[in-house]
Amino acid sequence: MPAKRILVVDDEADIRDLIxxxxxxxxxxxxxxxxxxxxxxxxxxxxxxxIVLDVMMPGMSxxxxxxxxxxxxxxxxxxxLTAKAQERDIEAGFAVGADDYxxxxxxxxxxxxxxxxxxxxx
Amino acid sequence: MLAxxxxxxxxxxxxxxxxxxxxxxxxxxxxxxxxxxxxxxxLRLTERIRPAILQTAVSEQDEVDDNLVxxxxxxxxxxxxxxxxxxxxxxxxxxxxxxxxxxxxxxxGTIERAVARTTSSVPVRxxxxxxxxxxxxxxxxxxxxxxxxxxxxxxxxxxxTRALGRTGRPEAITALLAALPxxxxxxxxxxxxxxxxxxxxxxxxxxxxxxxxxxxxRRTTAILASHVMSPGATPRLIHAxxxxxxxxxxxxxxxxxxxxxxxxAVQPLYxxxxxxxxxxxxxxxxxxxxxxxxxxxxxxxxxxxHPDVDIRxxxxxxxx
Numbered sequence: 001m002p003a004k005r006i007l008v009v010d011d012e013a014d015i016r017d018l019i020x021x022x023x024x025x026x027x028x029x030x031x032x033x034x035x036x037x038x039x040x041x042x043x044x045x046x047x048x049x050x051i052v053l054d055v056m057m058p059g060m061s062x063x064x065x066x067x068x069x070x071x072x073x074x075x076x077x078x079x080x081l082t083a084k085a086q087e088r089d090i091e092a093g094f095a096v097g098a099d100d101y102x103x104x105x106x107x108x109x110x111x112x113x114x115x116x117x118x119x120x121x122x
Numbered sequence: 123m124l125a126x127x128x129x130x131x132x133x134x135x136x137x138x139x140x141x142x143x144x145x146x147x148x149x150x151x152x153x154x155x156x157x158x159x160x161x162x163x164x165l166r167l168t169e170r171i172r173p174a175i176l177q178t179a180v181s182e183q184d185e186v187d188d189n190l191v192x193x194x195x196x197x198x199x200x201x202x203x204x205x206x207x208x209x210x211x212x213x214x215x216x217x218x219x220x221x222x223x224x225x226x227x228x229x230x231g232t233i234e235r236a237v238a239r240t241t242s243s244v245p246v247r248x249x250x251x252x253x254x255x256x257x258x259x260x261x262x263x264x265x266x267x268x269x270x271x272x273x274x275x276x277x278x279x280x281x282x283t284r285a286l287g288r289t290g291r292p293e294a295i296t297a298l299l300a301a302l303p304x305x306x307x308x309x310x311x312x313x314x315x316x317x318x319x320x321x322x323x324x325x326x327x328x329x330x331x332x333x334x335x336x337x338x339x340r341r342t343t344a345i346l347a348s349h350v351m352s353p354g355a356t357p358r359l360i361h362a363x364x365x366x367x368x369x370x371x372x373x374x375x376x377x378x379x380x381x382x383x384x385x386x387a388v389q390p391l392y393x394x395x396x397x398x399x400x401x402x403x404x405x406x407x408x409x410x411x412x413x414x415x416x417x418x419x420x421x422x423x424x425x426x427x428h429p430d431v432d433i434r435x436x437x438x439x440x441x442x
């Protein structure tokens with residue numbers, strides 16, 4: 001069975017690569033994007049099984065990317081990464097079609113478990 | 123003769139100007155070159171160290187020790203680069219990744235140096251030490267932070283208080299509660315946020331603040347209660363709303379009740395809407411306006427005819 005494809009979109013290089021490494025070590029085929037615009041391009045072009053999307057990014061935010069994806073009728077499961085204090089982001093994320101969220105600071109192990117659960121549900 | 127002097131003067135000025143310009147150009151080129159060399163060196167360092175940090179951060183516990191050999195051998199810039207990256211990442215992670223990054227900092231000697239700096243005579247160094255000790259996963263750090271939370275410098279106390287919250291450890295609660303009075307010099311928002319970080323340990327301890335003689339403590343307690351004590355907070359918030367001498371405490375209680383939305387609070391909020399203090403009246407009416415209309419229809423109808431225009435406006439905001 002081919003590895004599930006995951007896209008990680010985060011402007012913070014260290015966190016982006018940390019997530020990619022964790023998911024990669026669990027057998028996922030991981031692609032990364034460093035901002036909202038390139039994340040959207042990748043997500044529209046690639047056939048991903050799941051997307052881990054940071055909300056707070058300069059330029060196009062994670063919410064904007066998700067909104068654009070759902071507008072384009074891309075139903076790939078999306079897990080949002082939000083700051084702990086940003087309850088409004090969580091609300092806004094679910095309103096535009098997020099499937100799950102993890103708040104920062106987060107446990108990469110817990111994030112991996114959530115991604116697995118998300119893909120299983122879908 | 124005069125013309126000759128004049129020519130040689132001009133010549134000297136031009137000469138000096140030319141040399142000065144050349145020196146400035148050489149200096150600028152040297153600075154740029156040195157920055158480029160430094161940048162390239164840092165890039166090479168980062169390329170060497172970064173993958174090791176990331177790999178160690180996501181390692182299983184039994185693999186971590188093998189990865190730490192590299193970090194124990196680092197010196198100078200390489201060590202500082204590793205410290206900087208591991209510290210930066212600690213703000214965003216929890217769980218075993220936080221533990222692994224802590225091991226990296228221990229291997230680099232960062233924690234040992236931070237502990238030594240807690241007694242530095244320079245406040246900035248003590249504050250920096252507190253910042254690092256709050257990020258790591260170590261019960262030993264809490265003792266140092268508790269001491270720094272009583273530091274002579276208000277800035278150090280603030281950083282240590284925030285750091286105590288970040289540790290998420292129950293041992294931090296007593297020191298955090300001690301920082302609640304305004305006399306501590308630590309802004310209430312920092313203490314409140316720190317207490318929220320240890321909320322799962324602190325609900326009972328926070329409740330005691332409702333009867334403190336310092337209004338600043340009672341106010342922060344009223345704000346925190348709806349976050350950490352729900353649903354046990356309701357009777358104490360209603361009591362504070364109805365009886366506290368300090369209007370700011372009553373306003374905070376009304377706002378917390380707005381967040382919790384208990385049905386028991388409708389009548390006390392209605393009573394507070396007739397308070398002698400306009401801020402309390404508005405906070406109570408605003409809270410009522412957010413409750414389910416089925417509970418508040420009658421009281422809001424009444425408040426829409428209140429003599430105070432702000433109350434009428436707040437009561438009408440419900441749109442019912």
